Amino acid sequence: MVRFENVGLRYRSGPEVLHDIDLSLAPGSYHFLVGPSGAGKSSLLSLLYLARRSTRGLMTMFGHDINSAPRSVFPDLRRRIGVVFQDYHLLDHLTGFDKVALSLRVAGAETAQVRGHVLQLLEWVGLGDKIDVQPPYISGGEKQRVAVARSVIGQPDLLLADEPTGNLDDAMAERLMHLFEQGTTLFIATHDTNLPQRFVHPVLRLDDGRLAAAAS
């Protein structure tokens, strides 16, 4: 599903922030990406989300060579990817319900079906009583839960999450992990080493832009 070989990334004329990344994600696999702040976790996720192209190396996603593919194929590929951004990326004028429903509506799902599915998800993440509240009036942890519900609702082939449990207590983190672990290919960046200890999946470690399989 994803294959990176010798991938490097630099921002404009700055120093390279990712070096020689070799990464292979099989369909249905789960991985954690750990590493200190500034190691390059969000940068690596931005490549996986096709927000930018690598500055060297080979990136293959869903069978496409990303660095030679025309940008016009990106929207179709992105539709197969669910993402929870570190800073939530929520549209402030939409209620929690509308944000979660948006991708289903865009995909042409029927209204009644959308409503049932969205309500069920928001209940699961503990926001059943907040469905009509807009983001300026909900907390960081609540935004994070809306973002998680939104990322899973379209049943993406690849699910990327950047620090998805940062503002949440352990019980809620566990509920979200159950949502994530629904058979999709999962790649979760976190500097919270607690999470990989409780949910045992392979851990990749990023240090100073270099990837290694972690012993822990």
Ligand SMILES: Nc1ncnc2c1ncn2[C@@H]1O[C@H](COP(=O)(O)OP(=O)(O)O)[C@@H](O)[C@H]1O
């Ligand atoms: N948009 C950007 N422009 C320039 N440099 C960036 C940008 N985003 C991140 N960086 C740099 O890339 C390095 C890795 O950052 P980041 O990927 O955010 O790490 P992490 O998510 O592990 O904290 C840092 O040195 C950071 O300053």
Ligand SMILES: [Mg+2]
């Ligand atoms: Mg980050």
